[in-house]
Amino acid sequence: MSHDHDHDHSELSDIELRVRALETLLTDKGYIDPPALDELIETYETKVGPKNGAKVVARAWSDPDYHARLMEDATSAIAELGFTGRQGEHMVAVENSAAVHNMVVCTLCSCYPWTVLGLPPVWYKSAPYRSRAVRDPRGVLAEFGVTLPDETEVKVWDSTAEVRYLVLPLRPAGTERWSEEKLAELVTRDSMIGTGLANSPFHQGSTA
Amino acid sequence: MTLPDAVKSTPRLPLDQDGGPVFSTPWEARVFAMTLQAHEAGVFTWSEWAESLGAELAGDDIHDQQPQGYYDPWLNAFEKLLTRKKVTGADQLAELKQAWDEAAHATPHGQPIELKRGNT
Numbered sequence: 001m002s003h004d005h006d007h008d009h010s011e012l013s014d015i016e017l018r019v020r021a022l023e024t025l026l027t028d029k030g031y032i033d034p035p036a037l038d039e040l041i042e043t044y045e046t047k048v049g050p051k052n053g054a055k056v057v058a059r060a061w062s063d064p065d066y067h068a069r070l071m072e073d074a075t076s077a078i079a080e081l082g083f084t085g086r087q088g089e090h091m092v093a094v095e096n097s098a099a100v101h102n103m104v105v106c107t108l109c110s111c112y113p114w115t116v117l118g119l120p121p122v123w124y125k126s127a128p129y130r131s132r133a134v135r136d137p138r139g140v141l142a143e144f145g146v147t148l149p150d151e152t153e154v155k156v157w158d159s160t161a162e163v164r165y166l167v168l169p170l171r172p173a174g175t176e177r178w179s180e181e182k183l184a185e186l187v188t189r190d191s192m193i194g195t196g197l198a199n200s201p202f203h204q205g206s207t208a
Numbered sequence: 209m210t211l212p213d214a215v216k217s218t219p220r221l222p223l224d225q226d227g228g229p230v231f232s233t234p235w236e237a238r239v240f241a242m243t244l245q246a247h248e249a250g251v252f253t254w255s256e257w258a259e260s261l262g263a264e265l266a267g268d269d270i271h272d273q274q275p276q277g278y279y280d281p282w283l284n285a286f287e288k289l290l291t292r293k294k295v296t297g298a299d300q301l302a303e304l305k306q307a308w309d310e311a312a313h314a315t316p317h318g319q320p321i322e323l324k325r326g327n328t
Contacts, residue, residue, distance in 0.1 A: 009313050009315060010312045010316070012308060012309065012312045012321065015280070015283065017309055018287070018301070018305060020305075021301050021302075021305040021307075022239070022286065023238070024304050025295070025304055026242060026245075031245065031249040031251055032242055032249065033245070036245065040241040041238060044228065044231060044241075114232075120234075
């Protein structure tokens, strides 16, 4: 699918058109109820996708060459692990450090790197998150339970139809000898959006 | 997230360790959920669905447990079963698809795409 830089109108892929046509038809006939459908879909939102992203992050933490490739060309580095988008979105990895914390939003609509993160959480699509992430990122982070040192700069990245971001969170302290598989378990979905941090090995338990 | 046993026994359905469904794109979750709801509304039995999907998968060279690519045949099978059950005609789906395409083109990027419809 070609993405020119024409943002005047929207474009749905052939498959999305087929799915929407079916939804309209089944709704008209009374066989499906869109609010109930949305509710059902929300129960899937944490499924599989975040695990793909977690593998990418764990590999980048463990393998300096992979890390370099990811920062250089995230689309290809992610494809190396077998995760490819169907619409050829361009992926960019942004790395957290003591100096910079990255956070991703899509102010315009709700573009989301679902190839690596699965279905977007409901709040990601919500108007308050979209409008406040840019204006008051620290306030939004605080609501997610994340407080950063004053000297850490917060950078907010606005996704578009062409570019999707993956946050590479800080590797938690105390994980020096950990295997990639074990590291991946510490990588939460929210840490890859930048609204959370990777779990600490000392108090694991967050599921998001 | 657990699924009814009948649903879990769907041919080659990709599942995670917890027995939940696995998707690689949002539309896949949507078509999966629509299939469940149409079944629950009594449009078809789950074994009719499994048969329809099985026939579609048979001609398809995909690997087990690979979510990506699994829902293309699923969508084909769903359209065919609904046509066979006379819920829709092929023309009707084509018209709706066309209407959605026009709606998308008439909608500025970033705004929700809505289907404007006459009183048909």
